[in-house]
Amino acid sequence: MTKSDILLDIKGLKIEGWSDEKWHPIIKGVDLTLRRGEVMGLIGESGAGKSTLGLAAMGFTQPGCRITGGQIVFDGVDMTTLSDAQKRRYWGNRMTYVAQSAAASFNPAHRLIDQTVASTVRFGISNEATAKSDARTLYSALNLPHADTIGDRYPHQVSGGQLQRVMTAMAMSPRPDLIIFDEPTTALDVTTQVEVLRAMRKIVEEFNTAAIYITHDLAVVAQMADVIKVLRFGHEVEEADTRTMLAAPKEDYTKSLWSVRALTKPERPVQENILSVRNVSASYGKVPVLHNVSIDVPRGSTVSVVGESGSGKSTVARVITGLLPPQNGQVMFDGDPLPQALKDRTKDHKKRVQMIYQMADTAMNPRQTVREIIGRPLEFYLGLTGRAKDDRVRELLSLIELDDRFIDRLPSELSGGQKQRICIARALAAEPELIICDEVTSALDQIVQEGILKLLMRLQSELNLSYLFITHDISTVRAISDHVVVMQLGRVVEQGTKDSVFQPPHDPYTDLLLSSVPEMDPDWLSNLKLPELT
């Protein structure tokens, strides 16, 4: 190995961020070496500094951050010594960036192909006509449909997965030496994610581009990276090549990341149905969304509803809660029919069914403290006030493994996992029998997810709660469900106990969903043969 093989060499990098009137360390002295054509996976929970490090590899810091020490040597030049104008000659030219949310990163007013070639043309790497024909080649290399014409569309005219691939093409267009991928598939459905991952890996290999791949999903990083670096609290935990890392992680922290996927649920005795959705059809205006959907939830058990976006799984929750009265069919709760519209339901109906949302950020009023958020249902449903209410809030906090310190905090002063726990406490405060969990863990890091799932399971066995668990994440379903309902395009495709759904033979759609879930095996993507959907 010669020295010129090394493309990027970061030494002792320290970055601080400005918040709350002080500088706080974000990256506390990290080394990183990347060779030409090598893909490094950066993993860690949120707050680990992985995105900050990824951006710093380009010599860039977000507003409110500063580099306080160390070197970032890119191809022999120390980026920390360059002015912004000098750095701009590298960005979009020799180093490019693929952001998490493609939908938010494209300019909606320009055609895709114009945005794809913009920096290539600006740097004079090639003229516009050549760059555009190259872009079309890239589109087809990335398996985009209608590669010749898709570039003439506007961002809103293509799907999220396609947009993410167009962004990869944009990053590849100037033939950079280094690409930074910042959680590029986190916002995508599993079946789309597989497509995007394949396309990215193929193109990175084809042009021998070095890349840094940032994610919190281990199975994804296992497919993409040659080397994995684990970060935590701004420190490096360990680094090793992918196979070694997967087979034999050294540090306890890394092992705990690996163990998340081993979560399983003990069998629970079958009880009578608490909720049954009977032949429900529903529509938004004239657009039909649900077709003849029937789902049963036995008391004290977890029923998972899986499907991709647009499958109607969240609409099922809206029908059950009364936000969307169905056109046909009925929702039975504890043997009695529930009034269809929310306004016809009694306080008791509302109390017995509670809901937890995907985005804890938007599910809690940012101007209310934890005390008010959890206290309100106590006051509203149970008539608790003053001391009694306060004591119960504290009890609930300890039930969700948080303590008194949190009682006067605002949602913005909590981490993602803590926010979701407060939402759980708010639901528990009403002393419900059924909780609808709408994608409650999908916005969270794996290790935090595990914590939340364990908490939900513990609460279920202590309080005999029933969950209707809406998710697109198959590994979560494996971990916590008793029953599984697979939905596609507003219909129930398959349902039954977890074992019966996950054991073959499957419905073809279930088969596609199951086989699209990345596994912790570096060869998984290469060996994958996806079933054809008819």
Added chain:
Amino acid sequence: MTQTPDTYSAANEKTAFAAERTRWDKAKIVLRKSPWSARFGMVVILAYMIVGLFAPIIAPYGEAEVFPVPFAPWDATHIFGTDQIGRDILSRLIYGARNTVGIALVTTFLSFLIGGGLGLVAAINRSWIDQVLSRGVDVLMAIPSLIFALVLLSIFGSSAVNLIMIIAVLDATRVFRLTRSVAVNVVVMEYVEAARLRGEGLGWIMRREILPNIMPPLVAEFGLRFCFVFLTIAALSFLGVGIQPPTADWGSMVRENASLIQFAQYDLKAGLTPLLPASAIALLTVAVNFVVDWFLHHTSGLKDTPK
């Protein structure tokens, strides 16, 4: 920073938790970072408030006290001279702070009560009520408000109460539009849905779930609306249908002394007299706008880091 244990615990997750501070401490930090323009504005507003509140103590003479010499020149007894019937200009300026600013403040509060309340109802309800209110507001806004105010004032007569009511209602249309448009973005949030699922009533959702989250734009708008109301009152007074004599008011003071401006070539100070109430109006307007600009910048969440 404390050493974090290797095992996972929810209470130890990394948060953006700031040190415990009292509201007073937070206010001090914010004030320390304020730009000079905002500080200037705050000092001016504070000065106006003091002058307005303590007018009888500060003013050398009474509001309607008539002296024998009309249009007296600037001298030791009457610092800014006297007006067309011999009232002390300085005293009337000081009382004017109380009357003009006080009425403008009451009017703005009232217009926010009407416009804000209806705007919230329209945003939450989104049914025919929203349609009726919004189209009604469109009709009111289609008529130039100064002319509309003139018409209404001549119908109902120009008492202080009528003045307040009419300007408040006309101004509430703007407040309604703003409140409705910022509130519809909050109404779709999941915490509002959660409150609805809980079975909360309209009043709770309006006051507790939505209002606290739309306060920053409303407070900023309050400052600007106050300026406009204040200018409208001054304009109406200038036209003679606003605050009626002998109550001192800046707008009518400009009108009453306007003719003095032609004597500027003989006595510069006399010529400046009508400009005094006019600059009092201008200064307050500028000061309020400085503060509002800074407040908007502060609440927009743009980070200003030390260089």
